[in-house]
Amino acid sequence: MDFNDTPSEAKFRAQVRAWLKQHATPKINGVAAKRKLPEAQQLQAAKHWQKKIYDAGWACITWPKAYGGRGGTQMELVIWREEVADYDELDGFFTIGHGMCGPALMAYATEEQKRHLLPRLASGEDVWCQLFSEPGAGSDVAALKTRADPCGNGWKVNGQKVWTSGAHFADYGIVLCRTDPTVPKHQGITFFFIDMKQEGVTAQPIKQADGGAHFNEVFFNDAEIPDIQRLGEVGGGWKGALTVLMSERMAVGSLQATGFPELLSLVQRLPLEDGFAIDNAAVADKLADWYVKHAGLKHTNSRILSAISRGAPPGPEASIGKLVAAPMNQDINSYAVQLLGMNGMVTDPELAEKQAHFQKEMLFAPGIRLAGGTDEVMRNIIAEQVLGMPQDKRDDKDVPFNEVPVGV
Structure with missing residues (x-):
């Protein structure tokens, strides 16, 4: 494991630092003030920043130049993320589009669609969302029931999705639909993209415990999709779903917070009855x-970076990292709120310690344990794909979907 940049990586890092120093807004005392703005203002700030880095050639670093990217390496993307993390700039609105929808379009869209849609996504002109989860499917994406039925030269979609991040402001979404219920569940799914502003698509934000409404229910009522918006073969949607899910775990895993640096900063100056908390x-x-956990995750991430730097694909560490970091983040923020005592009940950013960072994170942390795969899903991935353990018995695996008993 090599912790040092190669000469070319060091040169790239220096270029990134110089550009960010001149064009990006630094954090104030480690606090990202823009994240406290109302959502509409955050979105506009994010679009402005994305257009700025797009014009300067820093957007979507690993994407081909023809599609709005830089044509760079995965390691250069890692370096960019490491350096921009020190600045108060918003890019979370594009995580799903750049990290999940973009790779799906590159794999399955027509060349004309790629050249039209991807530069708009890279520049921040369009925001995308991912329409997979459903109320009755739980963690089993393949148990989806949203239907797409043939209609003229396209498809008519009916059904419901849930927990869709950003659907209320998204311009487009990638969506999985059941097109054949008479075959086993993984075989009867087809992959599409859809205009989120079109007739027949309704997004309803879900109020969250932290006061936000980032997630949505999305309803399809006879929403028509032309067949040209199909991604891949009819009935071949599960392959596309796996492409997106693998990209999602890498995107989510690379952004996973533990909460430890923030807690360490707090306890160094937080007074208790017998002195400072530390x-x-x-x-x-x-x-x-x-x-110990934070250091372990840091060095595990270094293993990933070392592999990427050598040109090797990332290993299973992303799943391991999320499984450790997400519960740790929840525990740390809950503990920080307890240490704050009565002040931990104050959620007004103008009055609370660190602008109510710990209070907000504590309430949002359970959702992070679901995003990109629940703890149980991560354990199954590690057990089956890393340890080589046998899969769980699945009684519905080879049964036509319309014959699967409810509750199986």
Whole structure:
């Protein structure tokens, strides 16, 4: 494992640092103030920033230049993410589009569609969402029931999706639909993209515990999709779904927070009855446990970076990292709120410690454990794909979908 940049990587990092220093907004005392703005203002700030980096040639670094990218390496993308993390710029609105929808379009869209849609996505002109999860499917994406029935030269879609991040402001979405219920569930799915502003598509934000409404229910009521918006073969949607899900785990895993640096900063100056929190034996014991996990994740990530730098594909570490980091993030933020005592109940950013960072993160953390695959899904991936353990028995695997008993 090599912690140092190669000469070419060091040169690229220096270029990134110089450009960001001149054009990006630094954080103030480590706080990203733009993240506290109302969502509409955040979206406009994110679009402005995305257009700026697109015009300067820093957007979607690994994408081909013909599609609006830089034509760079995966390691250059890692370096960009490491450096831009020190600045108060918003890019989360495009994580799904750039990290999940873009790769799907590159794999399955027509060349004309790629040259039209991808530069608009890279420049921030369009926002995309992912329409996979459904109320009755749980973590089993292949159990979806949203139907796409042939209609003239296209398809008519009816059904419901849920937990769709950003659907209420998205311009387009990638969607999985059941096109043949008479075959086993994985075989009867087809992959499409859809205009989120068209007739027959309704997004309803879901109010969250942290006060936001980032997730949505999405309803399709006779929404018509031309066949040209089909991605891949009819009935071949599961292959496309796997492309997106693998991209999702890499995108989510690369952004996974542990909460440890923020907690360490807090306890160094938080007074308790017997002195500063960091000098308290119980607090120190917690810090030691979390430091070990944080350091382990840091060096595991270094293994990923070393592999990428050598040109090798990332291994299973992304699933391991998410399985450790997401629960850790939830535990740390909950503990920080407890340490704050009565002040932990204050959620007004103007009054609360660190602009109510820990309060907001504590309420949002359970959702992070679901995004990109639940803890149970991550354990199954590690068990089956890393340890080589046998798959769970699945009684519905070879049964036509319309014959699967409810509850199986």
